[in-house]
């Protein structure tokens with residue numbers, strides 16, 4: 391029961407994203423690079439929230455784990471960037487497994503609160519250990535951490551084109567991996583747990599383990615985004631660990647369509663463009679976001695792609 | 708055929724506060740039986756099968772299944788051992804298609820998508836739902852939803868299929884179809900059936916257990932149970 395139309399769309403979107411760099415230049419390339427990285431964050435969040443039905447308010451923690459894991463390894467360890475990248479992902483994977491084991495003892499509102507508390511603890515830790523992390527001033531990665539060699543070729547991250555293509559490559563890998571995960575038997579189990587946990591248990595499944603798997607995959611992919619963000623732009627700071635990041639990724643997913651493969655990309659694109667405008671217009675940005683969240687939850691809970699899926703294209707999932 | 712014990716309980720007990728819903732029940736089920744459990748509302752029937760499936764934890768006693776002590780085994784592991792359970796209140800995935808509902812069940816014992824799809828199809832055919840495979844389960848009629856739930860049990864290829872009041876709310880035609888389905892299932896699985904409709908019980912059961920206030924009041928072949936004055940007193944007389 392593979393989803394061929396969705397696979398075709400996946401390939402088409404990747405081809406389009408690759409081709410677009412020959413059409414645009416300047417600021418849009420930078421904006422699109424950021425969108426792709428944040429979309430990876432939202433795709434990770436979507437595994438847990440959209441596909442498995444667990445709303446976390448603490449995913450900034452896993453983004454930050456990737457960011458700091460990679461950034462600190464590059465800054466202090468002086469390791470090559472691919473190794474720093476791997477270190478960030480590993481940090482997020484371990485942290486999400488541990489937090490998942492603890493937080494999944496709770497459900498619904500308590501789960502939201504517990505994940506929020508873990509994330510706040512992480513945020514405060516980045517401030518508390520400011521001697522190492524640079525606190526809210528952050529750390530700019532040194533020159534040696536702004537380039538790396540790949541297959542004998544030197545790649546400079548000061549080049550916008552290099553950054554865009556690296557972001558696109560990581561985005562593509564995550565997208566294809568999530569296609570395989572969500573459109574196959576595993577994705578069906580995630581949906582089963584989301585739709586009816588008790589029925590799923592009585593069909594022979596360890597619901598707790600399925601949730602833990604989703605949580606760990608979700609946190610790890612969020613960490614991929616964080617590690618990539620820190621290394622691409624050469625800066626790590628505690629603002630990424632703030633509650634605001636957790637809310638934004640929820641918002642991106644919700645706008646685009648939870649439980650759809652492309653919802654996070656659509657939501658991230660729409661919202662980052664909107665936020666750029668919003669934060670120019672109003673200083674009460676977080677209030678605007680809060681109001682938007684309430685409106686969406688009440689009247690538009692399926693998001694853009696979720697609505698399209700339910701009306702016209704059931705394969706869009 | 709040699710008689711093989713499939714399931715046995717000893718002293719099985721479950722209390723809810725001051726109420727003992729299942730009270731020191733010793734119960735034996737042979738392989739290949741269609742056993743009906745009857746008894747008035749609140750007798751403890753659902754609680755008893757809940758203890759067998761592992762949905763409810765016992766306060767005392769043991770459950771043996773297929774020669775193994777499963778008293779402490781979590782519910783999902785019991786399903787893997789071959790105990791399938793359908794709920795008294797219809798419990799499916801309403802937002803998913805019939806095919807997906809059955810695939811989730813089949814996937815519990817199969818790894819490959821092609822096998823899963825074939826098993827889903829087979830289970831749908833077994834209950835006569837093969838034309839509804841692409842439909843949303845929540846859009847099915849109540850009777851079809853009950854059949855879907857039975858089919859999900861079948862897709863597990865269980866050794867023991869537990870059905871809690873499966874014909875409740877079904878029309879006469881649907882009940883006839885259901886009798887055919889259960890008879891077919893019984894060729895490969897043991898069936899334990901909680902049932903209020905005495906026509907269904909008499910048509911299907913190879914033996915009957917009567918529960919009353921958490922205890923076994925009587926047990927035996929259908930004809931003997933129907934004639935038992937204590938049973939008539941406690942249950943049949945007051946049955947609607």
Ligand SMILES: Nc1ncnc2c1ncn2[C@@H]1O[C@H](COP(=O)(O)OP(=O)(O)O)[C@@H](O)[C@H]1O
Pocket residue numbers: 723726728746747748749750751752753754755
């Ligand atoms: N979760 C529960 N909490 C408290 N009491 C319960 C619970 N489940 C069942 N009971 C009580 O246990 C008794 C047996 O219930 P049940 O097993 O559902 O009976 P039956 O299925 O024979 O109608 C009833 O008195 C019922 O009220």
Ligand SMILES: [Mg+2]
Pocket residue numbers: 752753754795
């Ligand atoms: Mg009952």
